[in-house]
Amino acid sequence: MTEVVAHRRGRPPAAEQVDNRAVILRAALEEFAEHGYDGTSLRGIARHAQVDPALVHHYFGDKSELFSTVLGADGTVDPAFLAILDGPRETLVGDYLRFVLSLYEDPAQREQMTALLRAAIGTNEMAHLARAFVSSEVNARFAAIAAGPDPALRADLVSTQLLGLFVARFVFAVEPLASASVDDLVALIAPTIERYLFGE
Amino acid sequence: MTEVVAHRRGRPPAAEQVDNRAVILRAALEEFAEHGYDGTSLRGIARHAQVDPALVHHYFGDKSELFSTVLGADGTVDPAFLAILDGPRETLVGDYLRFVLSLYEDPAQREQMTALLRAAIGTNEMAHLARAFVSSEVNARFAAIAAGPDPALRADLVSTQLLGLFVARFVFAVEPLASASVDDLVALIAPTIERYLFGE
Known part of the structure; x- marks a missing residue:
């Protein structure tokens, strides 16, 4: 998994961005579903999505903003x-x-x-x-x-x-x-x- | 407060029981309302009601049983x-x-x-x-x-x-x-x- 994380580190090329967003949203939905709001962290979502935590924050802001986006994606x-x-x-x-x-x-x-x-x-x-x-x-x-x-x-x-x-x-x-x-x-x-x- | 707790320790006389139950239920309702289910403890409820934690357990069982009773008292x-x-x-x-x-x-x-x-x-x-x-x-x-x-x-x-x-x-x-x-x-x-x- 470390290789994947390393591979995805840094600003992604434009073609990968839509894909990364979708992967993170999916991971966030599953994390919130399994652990509830309080039990979910951006770090855990990033791990689940196999991306750098900074990328999650870059696309979706903090946990409450990400959850708000997830609600809209349900x-x-x-x-x-x-x-x-x-x-x-x-x-x-x-x-x-x-x-x-x-x-x-x-x-x-x-x-x-x-x-x-x-x-x-x-x-x-x-x-x-x-x-x-x-x-x-x-x-x-x-x-x-x-x-x-x-x-x-x-x-x-x-x-x-x-x-x-x-x-x-x-x-x-x-x-x-x-x-x-x-x-x-x-x-x-x-x-x-x-x-x-x-x-x- | 220690005096009050000490005073209420042990099995209460029959005349006091109805009163104690009501005081504990009221305290439990307020604790659940303020701290939510996860943030509430029998100990905190006992402190709020100024009774011994054992008395809370004696009357109402564990936290989920007490909450169930509180739901019925709403x-x-x-x-x-x-x-x-x-x-x-x-x-x-x-x-x-x-x-x-x-x-x-x-x-x-x-x-x-x-x-x-x-x-x-x-x-x-x-x-x-x-x-x-x-x-x-x-x-x-x-x-x-x-x-x-x-x-x-x-x-x-x-x-x-x-x-x-x-x-x-x-x-x-x-x-x-x-x-x-x-x-x-x-x-x-x-x-x-x-x-x-x-x-x-």
Whole structure:
């Protein structure tokens, strides 16, 4: 491993930069998922990614900035999410719910989502980052498509239902909710989000 | 303080027991709220309550058992909650939402709820306790009053909406949700919970 670290030391050539960023982000996601926010260090992430710690800092700043970037890279701002929000209103909410719930059917994705939720909710430092992320990346987009008065409050209400669904299904794994099918959950929860976004 | 500790050492007379339990529970709630689960020790709680650590252990067992008891003492199983669930179906959901949201208007209660949510969601060890508590103390009661098929799933859905509401309003303090009035939130969210409990 020392050879790899030595090989990657110093400023990387331009062609390698995109690759290095992706490798570091992936390593960071796995470290945060496994050790939680407090148990993760930039040094450990660098070791995992087989790069120099200075490179991690160069690309992503300090640990809280890196975590903030990881939150943004977790699928919620997936281009597919944006495409769904641009879709027809009749199917938008169902499509979105099906998209996020299906994404986390994958055990590895589910584990990472659980770890990220825990870190985001469990620590004071992370709560304000998570709030900023939810506000700017998720709620702002829902507010933009909401109909009627108080679009920002409508978007917040959507996020309450989604947050609670994710915590109950992935973190607490409450039964029978945790084992309910994606189809059933879409049918049961879509009307709630429809009403928050478009109701009178 | 040493005198007080010395005074309270040993098995307490029966008349003092109820008082000691309450003092320890209060101290535990404040310690968990201030330091989180990992940062709290039985010794620190005993110091805060001015009792012998052995007394804390005698009444409440180890830290996770004590935390579990504290979760049960946070107002969710308040007799008023049970009385509301025994009330007429037409006003039950609105009354319950108004009850819990009003309870946490109080800044001290809100701070404690935030700390408890953080501890319950943020750590692996606490997640299973929180799940057990939510399952047995909250969901079981909602399932008992739900109408139609799948009462357990209905109750789980209620808990997703409540959990997400609490996390978004108290932990993330997302605006404008965090500053929305109790009246507005009851009007907006009660129909969701009505539908989960009693919908077709």
